[in-house]
Amino acid sequence: MKVTIDKYSGFCAGVVNAIKIAEEELTKNPKLYCLGDIVHNGMEVNRLEKKGLIIINHDEFKKLKNCKVLFRAHGEPPETYKIAKKNNIDIIDTTCPVVLRLQEKIRQGYLKMKNNNGQIIIYGKKGHAEVNGLVGQTNNEAIIINSESDLEKIDYSRPIQLYSQTTQSLTGYYKIKNIITKKCSDNANNIITNNSICKALSNREPLLKKFAAMHDVIIFVSGKKSSNGNYLFKICKSINNNTYFISNKEELKNDWFKNKTNVGICGATSTPMWLMKEVKNEIEKY
Ligand code: SF4
Structure with missing residues (x-):
């Protein structure tokens, strides 16, 4: 056979970078906090935990003070950075550059939409760490669409900017995009679509x-x-x-x-x- x-x-560049930085840090210090699973793979998380990585959730993070915490490739909303500043937490930020650019694009889009009564739509999974980071750029006002049944949350008479979580399916994104575009066909200028699925x-x-x-x-x-x-x-x-x-x-x-x-x-x-x-x-x- x-x-x-x-x-x-195997690992994309964003994950390779986060793990490399964590391992480098663990050669200097016996323990390192990481906010959420560093990678969605239990076996790899176990391997790093044995080296001293301590996975914490957001509630545990809020209670920490005066220590180092790694932010993984998925990124974090602005609120997490504020808490870190308040609690004197030294951030090791391994947010993937692709996610960082998308966060910034959504933040700019949100500021623009605010002036013209528009809506930011994110095609992604509610509660997913990356989506939380993206929605955080919009003061948590963005509408998350995970399936066709969520489309009723959109007001089609108002301007729309559509984005996607970087790890969503291309087919799913185009399906959602086509439905939204059709519903806005009377006013095509009302909609801007951004295929932000990661090329990796x-x-x-x-x-x-x-x-x-x-x-x-x-x-x-x-x-x-x-x-x-x-x-x-x-x-x-x-x-x-x-x-x-x-x-x-x-x-x-x-x-x-x-x-x-x-x-x-x-x-x-x-x-x-x-x-x-x-x-x-x-x-x-x-
Ligand atoms: S955005 Fe792409 S390269 Fe970055 S972590 Fe996600 S899948 Fe990996």
Whole structure:
């Protein structure tokens, strides 16, 4: 049985940077607080926790004073920076530059919309850390759209600026964009759309489709909480029905490989290469 790891899968630049900075800091200090999971992959979080990373939530963060806290690649709303300042917290900011640019664009868009009674619409997942950071740029006034049923929250008689969480599906974004555009067809000047899905993710889509078609079985490795993991898995599954989602090698099932000769392993932008290699070694034992 031939087992191949997709060379385009694994950490994106934003995650690589956050983990590199955390590891550098942990060589100087025995512990480091990180606000939220540094990456949506439990196995990688466990590895870093063993090195001294302490994952905290926002309630725990509010109680900290006079220490260092790492902000992950997803970014934070302005409120978090205010709390850090008030409590003398030294921020190690690893917000991905792509997210930072989007936060700034939304902030500028919001200021403009405020003057003309407009609305900022964000296509994303309510409660997701990145979305919280984006909505925070609009004084928490932005409307979050996750599915078609949310579209009724929009007032189509007022100006609209549409953005997307960086890790949303391209297909989903265009579907939502087309519906909104149609509803505004009487006044096309009322709407500005911005496809702000990260290229690191959208560029993977066609490559992943090719990879999924080339193999008898696809083992998709990702944390269950990863947005892009769930999205990329569905893409693989749509091309190759023998696609299985696992978070670690213990979830592999012998049956999947019966009479199969060609296995492909791939993953999300939050899946570490070491984990995909571990899965590969395990499959090769079958
Ligand atoms: S998916 Fe894109 S925006 Fe998100 S952390 Fe990675 S590089 Fe940055």
